[in-house]
Amino acid sequence: MLINSAVYDDGRMVAEPGLDGVSEALEARQTGFVWIALRDPTDDELHLLQHELNLPALAVEDARKGHQRPKVEEYGDMLFAAMHLLEGGPDGELQVGEVHVFVGARFIVSVRHRSDQGFLGVRGRAEREPDLLRQGPGFVFYALMDAVVDRYFPLMDAIEAELEQLEETMFRPHQDRQAVVQRLFGLKQRLATLRHAVTPLLEVSAKLHGGRVPVVCKALQDYFRDVYDHLLRIQASIDAARETIIAATQVNLTLVTIDESLVTKRLAAWAAIFAASTALAGIWGMNFEKMPELKWEFGYPMALGAIVLVSSALYWRFKHLKWL
Amino acid sequence: MLINSAVYDDGRMVAEPGLDGVSEALEARQTGFVWIALRDPTDDELHLLQHELNLPALAVEDARKGHQRPKVEEYGDMLFAAMHLLEGGPDGELQVGEVHVFVGARFIVSVRHRSDQGFLGVRGRAEREPDLLRQGPGFVFYALMDAVVDRYFPLMDAIEAELEQLEETMFRPHQDRQAVVQRLFGLKQRLATLRHAVTPLLEVSAKLHGGRVPVVCKALQDYFRDVYDHLLRIQASIDAARETIIAATQVNLTLVTIDESLVTKRLAAWAAIFAASTALAGIWGMNFEKMPELKWEFGYPMALGAIVLVSSALYWRFKHLKWL
Amino acid sequence: MLINSAVYDDGRMVAEPGLDGVSEALEARQTGFVWIALRDPTDDELHLLQHELNLPALAVEDARKGHQRPKVEEYGDMLFAAMHLLEGGPDGELQVGEVHVFVGARFIVSVRHRSDQGFLGVRGRAEREPDLLRQGPGFVFYALMDAVVDRYFPLMDAIEAELEQLEETMFRPHQDRQAVVQRLFGLKQRLATLRHAVTPLLEVSAKLHGGRVPVVCKALQDYFRDVYDHLLRIQASIDAARETIIAATQVNLTLVTIDESLVTKRLAAWAAIFAASTALAGIWGMNFEKMPELKWEFGYPMALGAIVLVSSALYWRFKHLKWL
Amino acid sequence: MLINSAVYDDGRMVAEPGLDGVSEALEARQTGFVWIALRDPTDDELHLLQHELNLPALAVEDARKGHQRPKVEEYGDMLFAAMHLLEGGPDGELQVGEVHVFVGARFIVSVRHRSDQGFLGVRGRAEREPDLLRQGPGFVFYALMDAVVDRYFPLMDAIEAELEQLEETMFRPHQDRQAVVQRLFGLKQRLATLRHAVTPLLEVSAKLHGGRVPVVCKALQDYFRDVYDHLLRIQASIDAARETIIAATQVNLTLVTIDESLVTKRLAAWAAIFAASTALAGIWGMNFEKMPELKWEFGYPMALGAIVLVSSALYWRFKHLKWL
Amino acid sequence: MLINSAVYDDGRMVAEPGLDGVSEALEARQTGFVWIALRDPTDDELHLLQHELNLPALAVEDARKGHQRPKVEEYGDMLFAAMHLLEGGPDGELQVGEVHVFVGARFIVSVRHRSDQGFLGVRGRAEREPDLLRQGPGFVFYALMDAVVDRYFPLMDAIEAELEQLEETMFRPHQDRQAVVQRLFGLKQRLATLRHAVTPLLEVSAKLHGGRVPVVCKALQDYFRDVYDHLLRIQASIDAARETIIAATQVNLTLVTIDESLVTKRLAAWAAIFAASTALAGIWGMNFEKMPELKWEFGYPMALGAIVLVSSALYWRFKHLKWL
Secondary structure, three states: OEEEEEEEEOOEEEEOOOHHHHHHHHHOOOOOEEEEEEEOOOHHHHHHHHHHHOOOHHHHHHHHHOOOOOEEEEEOOEEEEEEEEEEEOOOOOEEEEEEEEEEOOOEEEEEEEOOOOOOHHHHHHHHHOHHHHOOOHHHHHHHHHHHHHHOHHHHHHHHHHHHHHHHHHHOOOOOOHHHHHHHHHHHHHHHHHHHHHHHHHHHHHHOOOOOOOOHHHHHHHHHHHHHHHHHHHHHHHHHHHHHHHHHHHHHHHHHHHHHHHHHHHHHHHHHHHHHHHHHHHHHHOOOOOOOHHHHOOOHHHHHHHHHHHHHHHHHHHHHHOOOO | OEEEEEEEEOOEEEEOOOHHHHHHHHHOOOOOEEEEEEEOOOHHHHHHHHHHHOOOHHHHHHHHHOOOOOEEEEEOOEEEEEEEEEEEOOOOOEEEEEEEEEEOOOEEEEEEEOOOOOOHHHHHHHHHOHHHHOOOHHHHHHHHHHHHHHOHHHHHHHHHHHHHHHHHHHOOOOOOHHHHHHHHHHHHHHHHHHHHHHHHHHHHHHOOOOOOOOHHHHHHHHHHHHHHHHHHHHHHHHHHHHHHHHHHHHHHHHHHHHHHHHHHHHHHHHHHHHHHHHHHHHHHOOOOOOOHHHHOOOHHHHHHHHHHHHHHHHHHHHHHOOOO | OEEEEEEEEOOEEEEOOOHHHHHHHHHOOOOOEEEEEEEOOOHHHHHHHHHHHOOOHHHHHHHHHOOOOOEEEEEOOEEEEEEEEEEEOOOOOEEEEEEEEEEOOOEEEEEEEOOOOOOHHHHHHHHHOHHHHOOOHHHHHHHHHHHHHHOHHHHHHHHHHHHHHHHHHHOOOOOOHHHHHHHHHHHHHHHHHHHHHHHHHHHHHHOOOOOOOOHHHHHHHHHHHHHHHHHHHHHHHHHHHHHHHHHHHHHHHHHHHHHHHHHHHHHHHHHHHHHHHHHHHHHHOOOOOOOHHHHOOOHHHHHHHHHHHHHHHHHHHHHHHOOO | OEEEEEEEEOOEEEEOOOHHHHHHHHHOOOOOEEEEEEEOOOHHHHHHHHHHHOOOHHHHHHHHHOOOOOEEEEEOOEEEEEEEEEEEOOOOOEEEEEEEEEEOOOEEEEEEEOOOOOOHHHHHHHHHOHHHHOOOHHHHHHHHHHHHHHOHHHHHHHHHHHHHHHHHHHOOOOOOHHHHHHHHHHHHHHHHHHHHHHHHHHHHHHOOOOOOOOHHHHHHHHHHHHHHHHHHHHHHHHHHHHHHHHHHHHHHHHHHHHHHHHHHHHHHHHHHHHHHHHHHHHHHOOOOOOOHHHHOOOHHHHHHHHHHHHHHHHHHHHHHOOOO | OEEEEEEEEOOEEEEOOOHHHHHHHHHOOOOOEEEEEEEOOOHHHHHHHHHHHOOOHHHHHHHHHOOOOOEEEEEOOEEEEEEEEEEEOOOOOEEEEEEEEEEOOOEEEEEEEOOOOOOHHHHHHHHHOHHHHOOOHHHHHHHHHHHHHHOHHHHHHHHHHHHHHHHHHHOOOOOOHHHHHHHHHHHHHHHHHHHHHHHHHHHHHHOOOOOOOOHHHHHHHHHHHHHHHHHHHHHHHHHHHHHHHHHHHHHHHHHHHHHHHHHHHHHHHHHHHHHHHHHHHHHHOOOOOOOHHHHOOOHHHHHHHHHHHHHHHHHHHHHHOOOO
């Protein structure tokens, strides 16, 4: 589906050609570039675009099939980039969409898959600041990348907040340990999703601001270094969170074992108390003919007293040992 | 066993020489190349081929013995490649076959071992598109490699699907924990098999599209980068699945310990209930002469009532504590 | 908030311009530099400064937003550095503040965030030693960095001391294992905070004394190598402490399991002692008509003796086995 | 002890000088080289050889002391190599011997320590193929290295076979878990021994076929690449086996815990069954005067029936829950 | 404290100046060098030396403060090295001392801290072999380094011996598991201390024999490669021991759990035996009027027989199951 198609020259929009008028619109003027946004495009739309802008077949094939890992590939002077769009689902799980970007000397095409996150904000900001737009497709590419990366931060923040809450409650008594381990596992999975969006992008974005930089990004190295720095920051947070989760999972196992130990202690304590009572009662239930205390006036209360006494003594003993 | 032997020139098949006519067939024309496919070849067939095409002895020895790790070796202008062919067995285990490929300026030889997966599809596609075939043995090499790698995807998908199912059921109550740990272990083994096919190939395929590229692959760098990208994608999936398995195994241990803890609690609870009843019955079973309640009209029902009362009280107490 | 703003020439302070007089003050003389210190600055202050000193927009944006990872970035001849300021909170947790430093040929600006740790000591020392100050903004940058890094040492020492104490007490009997695991986890978190301050700084400071060194640090390579060496030392301590914590956590799990094992043994032992008594009492409580010992003169004491004997025998047996 | 000392020229043996005639024998002809094999040599033998062939003192010192890690060192044009000779002992443990090799332009010396594995096969093969021998000491060095590395394969195969057997039996019921963990630990130790033979050799052999290759190995790069490839294959097997062992050890811990859980369940079940019987018997053993059922004609059989009934009901209940 | 101060020329000692006569003594002759040994020096001694030999301030500061990590730093033509001196304390813990070495074209200064290990042996050996001493301060530096590193071997051997003993006893029955885990933890700590002495030294010593070698070590590359090789060997042993400790710790946890499992089984078995006896006795203790066996002549012995029979049957059953 075509979302938008606009030709910009000298920072202002000058035409809105359809997909099939793109090459004409570009040839009509010496300068300027076209900015096209597609969403879940049909094969026809992609083929038309490939023809109009002379896009490389392998890259178009990637964009058609989707499910790419984040990457930036050079095809001659053109760049093809794939990035993950992440959205927090209702159950906390992260939904993975994608955006593919073709960047040429006179065009930029973004193809969005399986995601509701649009880039209207990016277009709006770009149109409000003609100075920036004047820098061409490379700047738009940066702006898109920046927007994608900025959306990772709140997801990371949510993970960190949940993790911090878990850390705090974990050591409190009477926790549902299974729920803790389940939430930790869920966090780990979300973190993995985030990492698979961030880490490959980090690697490729490193090549956009240092060493041999692709020609369309040449003048914008400081901007791409800024994106790189943001990714590095998320990466550091991911690593930290991951370590915390690993440690917390292990700690949780220890806590589970400690819990079990406590239960075993209580079991042992109560078993001992009842067993002592039963043994005493059993003794006075024996049928020997000569058991003088059986004939005492206060034999029975005395026996009951003895049983209570022993039970209480054991109870206090175990209380003192913290077994109860 | 010889599967196929055909000479292609200008994109069309022009001859089908036997193994012993290969060098003649090539000398008979200035251009074109021969494409030979063998399966579990005899030593004689390999020696004949070595002689006809002047293949390097060490590489032929590798192809004869099999059980190579994935690799691409240069012998002068010739390439020798080994790749793993994986097939899902009936019990989910992966069967490992191999294909060895010799690529020269005017020939390509594929030698398949211990695998039913043929490359007829590759040949068919190549013959239908003479344009591509015109690019020579390098293109056929790419097509074979692409076919091998594409067959890894469904295997990876199957692993991911089973893993996802395990993740979902793992936290449900009353799971057979041993079955879970056994399936996780099985998945880990399959993943290891896949990894040993993918990782070395990833390393060597990196050298086919960047830096000093072997001469037969020179014109096809974008294609090999595409294969490399596919391998990178599987590699990322493998890494993710591996982490998940490790985490799930650890989580499972915690769940087992929690399960045990629950059983211990139930044991403790029921032991307490019965022990209390027994202790009470023991008390009224004592033989003291003066135990007034023994003579009461409703002493017995009262005793039974007391026992039921205490047992019920304990039962509800434990129910409340979630021990039962 | 402006803390300080002073122009130094030839090692001595020559002027104290406000933020809006900085560029004028610099232009008024051929040599010398200005040293400005800000704390939790307003946006206005930062914009004014950006204008006066022609600071790069992206770096100022970073300084405004804060929450940067430690880094050193070059913008042309200028350096922008971010470092973490760590303070031990009352509960042992580390509070993370930041200082951002802009270093140019003729200025150095430090911007402190969320931290009470000032750099008056640095300024005092610098003013007392005009020789050093004469070396310009690069030296001040070194002095700030050195001060930041030196403050990491006592934090690391505190962690090591607590860890050592834990190691010693861990193997003593009757430890509160949950407290141990909780303290270990807390130490791990503090260590992670420290590591996230140190590791990135280590990476960047490596670039300040070897290879292509930024121009403002050129003459001071030995000094920056010294800072680097300090960071390396903390890093080594961090790694060692981290390994110890991991090992101690695992050891603690084993100790918990051993503890549980001991409790189970005691439970088993006491259960056996009481069960034997109860079984004996039960036997003599049977109602058979012909049980000669029931009629013996000393049958009852004998029975009690038997019970005591069996219990004692079991008690000594278990004592010997170390179950009790 | 001198095993062998022979001068080869043009692929044929031409003399068998003693240790003290080596230099003379070499000077007597323009071409050819001497091949000396020693086993557990005395200091005198080594010093004599050092003098005759002008071997570097540090290398001779290494050969004298033994217990070297695998390595290849260059001393000018000479190479000194140390490799581990592994032999499976009766109890499965690997015995570590060593062979040290000095390779010069006109000599090759092998010094074997603490191992019964000779290199007669290598010498035999070399003498049968004069073509190869004509290539000089470099070829002999390759042949020795190849022989050493080839002997690692059956050791690795044995480890893999035992591991596979463990994997299969591990999940079967009623395993002796301690035996499993002990065998896994033993495999891990053997694997470590193998790895310490292979990994350093892999590193150094990489330098014998690529980059700046020592002069005596120059013409034989394809051969050394083959050895390297073999080592890479073992290395991959080692890594795979190691991962499997780690996973299996962890799985075994989980299985142990599951086993324990099962035992606890059985304990709980039987305890409940007996406790219920005892409680019922205790109730009918109370001494209340009015317990009508005690006087019934079939009171006793009824009571027994009730006890059997309750026990059976519990038994079937637990059977159903898989606790028994 | 000054231990020694001697000027050597042409391999022989020619003067023994005090600290304040060093520069004079050097200027008095064209060649030769001074070798100074200090132990726990005062600040005055260090300052005097710094002045006499023109030592760099930062390096002297390091030597004064101590607690450096192992390193080799270049200051122009001078080298500053720090190495750890390890001594086994009475309780097995390793005491960490330090030696700092300043190496210049005409001097070598060793400064020892917190250690009783002197270098008299090194001096003695050097003086006995004037040939070596003639090579200047670089050779003395090598000799000191060699002596330091050689002292690591017996420490490593002690760790390995203790570890081997633990491995052997670990699987034997009735081990004190807590003692095992405590000793493993102690070994791990000692190993960490050793590693922190070895690993950084390994890194820096690599730079003393390959690539751009400092000028004072130039002629001695083979010697420094030898030291490097020794360090590599210890490093390999450390890695191996570390892996073994990790594996053994994990194995120990499994063994603890198995132990616990065995105890639970014994508990279960004995509980069942006594519970069965008690249940039987309880049945014959019921007060039904019509219990014919109570009146039998041999009812009581029969009952006792039944109880013994059931108990024995259970006992043998459990014996057979290996629960007892």
